[in-house]
Amino acid sequence: MSFQLRVYVPDHPLIKHWLAVARDKNTPNALFKTAMTELGRWLTYEASRHWLVTAETEVETPLAPCSATMINPQVNIGVVPILRAGLSLLDGAQTLLPLCSVYHVGLERNEETLNPSCYLNKLPEKFDPETRVLVLEPMLATGGSIMMVLEELTRRGVNPEFLRVVSVVAAPPALKQIGENYPQLRIYTAFVDEELNDRGYIVPGLGDAGDRAFGT
Numbered sequence: 483m484s485f486q487l488r489v490y491v492p493d494h495p496l497i498k499h500w501l502a503v504a505r506d507k508n509t510p511n512a513l514f515k516t517a518m519t520e521l522g523r524w525l526t527y528e529a530s531r532h533w534l535v536t537a538e539t540e541v542e543t544p545l546a547p548c549s550a551t552m553i554n555p556q557v558n559i560g561v562v563p564i565l566r567a568g569l570s571l572l573d574g575a576q577t578l579l580p581l582c583s584v585y586h587v588g589l590e591r592n593e594e595t596l597n598p599s600c601y602l603n604k605l606p607e608k609f610d611p612e613t614r615v616l617v618l619e620p621m622l623a624t625g626g627s628i629m630m631v632l633e634e635l636t637r638r639g640v641n642p643e644f645l646r647v648v649s650v651v652a653a654p655p656a657l658k659q660i661g662e663n664y665p666q667l668r669i670y671t672a673f674v675d676e677e678l679n680d681r682g683y684i685v686p687g688l689g690d691a692g693d694r695a696f697g698t
């Protein structure tokens with residue numbers, strides 16, 4: 483089956499730098515968390531271009547009135563970190579989107595079947611159809627978790643056109659599923675790795691993002 487894929491890998495030295503820090507197995511947990519925060523910040527910056535809604539207004543400088551463009555406060559912004567690992571990107575994303583609502587979704591992976599199950603869902607029953615939603619999932623591997631969350635979001639009224647996913651390392655199985663089911667959606671990632679191992683981990687990837695960010 484053919485599918486359209488909108489994957490953006492921003493060519494930015496800060497993104498490359500923090501990805502290298504995150505991939506390095508010798509990076510201590512505290513620095514790994516810093517790297518994820520920075521990746522969350524710069525990838526959100528890229529993802530928010532042409533996604534945030536602006537409004538024209540007028541301000542007065544100390545010298546004269548002047549036309550200006552501001553973020554339109556009428557349009558809701560939702561950020562959905564997929565726990566646990568997605569939390570590591572949240573601080574960076576929130577510094578750029580201070581007015582966002584954060585909707586936590588907690589998924590855990592059955593290590594035998596690799597299928598996710600949901601233990602926490604803070605999504606509202608219904609989203610306003612204009613809401614811009616950013617999903618934070620650092621590792622797009624098998625695609626099981628992200629597909630579960632995307633289905634919940636669209637079922638609750640989120641327009642896929644207004645959905646963005648921020649990840650750190652993405653792999654073909656997840657990208658294929660997203661592309662086949664949500665061709666309008668855009669993914670922003672620091673890198674696309676080619677392979678998964680038989681435990682569903684991305685290779686070379688960066689290991690278990692949740693364990694490394696939280697030291698547990």
Ligand code: URA
Binds near residue numbers: 684
């Ligand atoms: N989750 C992780 O934390 N790492 C992977 O490589 C895949 C899923």
